Amino acid sequence: MTEPMLDIQNLSVVFGTGRLRVDAVKDVSFHVEPGASFGLVGESGSGKSTVLRAVCGLAPISGGRVMVNGQAVKSPRDKSFYRTAQMVFQDPYASLHPRHTVDRTLSEPLAIHGEKNAEARILEALREVGLGPSFRFRYPHQLSGGQRQRIAIARALILRPKILLLDEPTSALDASVQAEVLNLLDELRVRLGLTYVLVSHDLAVVAHLCDRLLVMRQGEAVEETTAAALRSGQAANEYTRALIQASQGFARDGVEPVLV
Amino acid sequence: MTKPLLEVEDLRVRFHLRTGIVEAVRGVSFQLGHERLGIVGESGSGKSQTGRAILGLTPPPGEVVAKRLTFDGIDLLTASKRTLRTLRGGRISMVMQDPKYSLNPVMTIGEQIIEAYQAHRKASRGEARDKTLAMLEAVKMRDPSRVFSLYPHEVSGGMGQRAMIAMMLVTDPDMLIADEPTSALDVTVQMEVLRILDELVAERGMGLIFISHDLKLVSSFCDRVLVMYAGHVVEELEARHLREAKHPYTQGLMNCLPKLKDDIRPLPTLNRDPAWAL
Numbered sequence: 017m018t019e020p021m022l023d024i025q026n027l028s029v030v031f032g033t034g035r036l037r038v039d040a041v042k043d044v045s046f047h048v049e050p051g052a053s054f055g056l057v058g059e060s061g062s063g064k065s066t067v068l069r070a071v072c073g074l075a076p077i078s079g080g081r082v083m084v085n086g087q088a089v090k091s092p093r094d095k096s097f098y099r100t101a102q103m104v105f106q107d108p109y110a111s112l113h114p115r116h117t118v119d120r121t122l123s124e125p126l127a128i129h130g131e132k133n134a135e136a137r138i139l140e141a142l143r144e145v146g147l148g149p150s151f152r153f154r155y156p157h158q159l160s161g162g163q164r165q166r167i168a169i170a171r172a173l174i175l176r177p178k179i180l181l182l183d184e185p186t187s188a189l190d191a192s193v194q195a196e197v198l199n200l201l202d203e204l205r206v207r208l209g210l211t212y213v214l215v216s217h218d219l220a221v222v223a224h225l226c227d228r229l230l231v232m233r234q235g236e237a238v239e240e241t242t243a244a245a246l247r248s249g250q251a252a253n254e255y256t257r258a259l260i261q262a263s264q265g266f267a268r269d270g271v272e273p274v275l276v
Numbered sequence: 277m278t279k280p281l282l283e284v285e286d287l288r289v290r291f292h293l294r295t296g297i298v299e300a301v302r303g304v305s306f307q308l309g310h311e312r313l314g315i316v317g318e319s320g321s322g323k324s325q326t327g328r329a330i331l332g333l334t335p336p337p338g339e340v341v342a343k344r345l346t347f348d349g350i351d352l353l354t355a356s357k358r359t360l361r362t363l364r365g366g367r368i369s370m371v372m373q374d375p376k377y378s379l380n381p382v383m384t385i386g387e388q389i390i391e392a393y394q395a396h397r398k399a400s401r402g403e404a405r406d407k408t409l410a411m412l413e414a415v416k417m418r419d420p421s422r423v424f425s426l427y428p429h430e431v432s433g434g435m436g437q438r439a440m441i442a443m444m445l446v447t448d449p450d451m452l453i454a455d456e457p458t459s460a461l462d463v464t465v466q467m468e469v470l471r472i473l474d475e476l477v478a479e480r481g482m483g484l485i486f487i488s489h490d491l492k493l494v495s496s497f498c499d500r501v502l503v504m505y506a507g508h509v510v511e512e513l514e515a516r517h518l519r520e521a522k523h524p525y526t527q528g529l530m531n532c533l534p535k536l537k538d539d540i541r542p543l544p545t546l547n548r549d550p551a552w553a554l
Contacts, residue, residue, distance in 0.1 A: 059463070059465070060462055190319055190489065191490075191529060192318065192528065194533075195532035195543040195544070198534065199542040203542070217462060219536055220533065220534045220536045223534070223536050224543070247537060260536065262463040263463060265497075266467060266470050266471075266474075266496040266497045
């Protein structure tokens with residue numbers, strides 16, 4: 017058996033103390049094999065994003081163990097961690113510095129990690145996400161939403177990480193642009209042998225990109241299932257079934273939903 | 277056939293900017309009876325500006341031009357501000373996207389609904405209060421008197437949106453414009469809010485304009501759908517005939533959604549034909 021790329025055992029995340037104590041994540045365990053794609057689904061406040069943030073050091077690990085590439089993570093995370101795992105955030109309008117050009121955004125991680133050959137790496141990163149060299153000296157406001165998210169993906173990929181943590185990467189985008197970004201992510205995973213952890217509230221998106229997924233609710237893991245099981249409508253848990261139902265559109269009582 | 281509630285003919289919304297004139301809405305025409313009409317499109321297609329123009333809420337320096345824009349025989353373009361004020365919130369209401377921004381944060385939910393009611397109907401405070409509580413109950417609040425005295429930050433997104441719907445429907449309007457009423461909500465809560473909206477609209481025989489980017493949602497909720505692209509309507513069709521859509525944009529929009537039932541990869545993407553924007 018291969019060693020999992022990401023192994024999370026009994027993770028819990030607690031914010032605040034006493035009366036203000038919030039258990040954002042309670043005793044969640046899952047693991048992701050190298051080259052696989054794993055989804056976390058749930059409604060807002062279910063703790064799905066907090067799990068990702070705990071992995072990359074943006075939220076505290078209050079209990080349990082997080083192993084990345086066979087090693088327990090250190091706090092604070094060291095440089096080698098960020099060479100292994102990188103994150104792409106939800107809103108490309110908020111996650112790119114408005115006064116930095118694409119070139120500067122992409123050269124920052126290279127400078128931090130003392131990488132040589134910045135120019136060639138930046139051009140390559142742009143090519144990888146399907147943008148030409150003409151985008152190199154643009155500011156974020158000169159890009160569309162989909163192009164911005166491509167830049168955010170390029171920034172995450174420029175250090176050649178093994179794991180990409182994707183926090184709702186397409187929910188701020190239009191449907192047609194979402195399709196383009198999903199295709200890009202799919203293609204990059206195969207080409208670069210990446211491991212994905214994808215957080216989304218959209219079951220269809222998760223089922224499209226991931227093989228296995230975990231349904232979360234109020235900080236707890238509800239059910240671990242596979243995309244194939246979702247497709248055939250099998251779900252042991254009632255909450256998962258409610259999610260599947262809701263993703264099929266509005267249904268009046270006694271009227272079958274029009275499936276598009 | 278009865279006279280349509282709302283008639284829109286060749287509606288245009290223009291913004292005069294330093295860089296030239298931008299036409300956000302370019303010649304939209306439709307009629308609305310007592311039915312549910314969906315307007316779908318991507319961001320920038322002009323769907324929200326269409327809804328706002330009907331209510332006279334186009335932000336300056338925007339300019340609204342139309343051959344005809346009438347609501348129940350009243351010309352909305354030439355109507356006085358006073359007439360428009362009595363129409364807005366009284367006979368035409370609008371539910372906005374995010375309850376976090378559209379409710380007054382320093383007034384309790386009950387007070388806000390009372391204010392909306394008293395602005396349009398002559399009623400004593402007691403009457404308005406009773407009406408408000410009844411309305412909160414109609415939107416399925418579990419404990420109306422408790423919700424009455426809560427501030428917007430004390431309720432969840434779904435409850436906030438239901439309070440918003442209660443406020444908009446308390447005056448018994450003839451027409452409701454809902455601009456992405458459920459986009460800020462979770463999928464499971466979305467269905468609940470839609471069900472309430474659906475019931476109330478059916479019960480009161482209102483006309484509803486439902487603006488959304490979600491083609492799937494609109495087609496399952498509305499009777500008729502207008503598909504907008506680059507400021508004009510590219511296709512109008514019955515919601516249940518959506519699958520027989522003819523325009524390549526509508527087809528593309530439908531196909532590019534990942535589906536739970538079958539696995540197509542890569543997903544078909546939309547090839548935008550410049551001719552669609554003409």
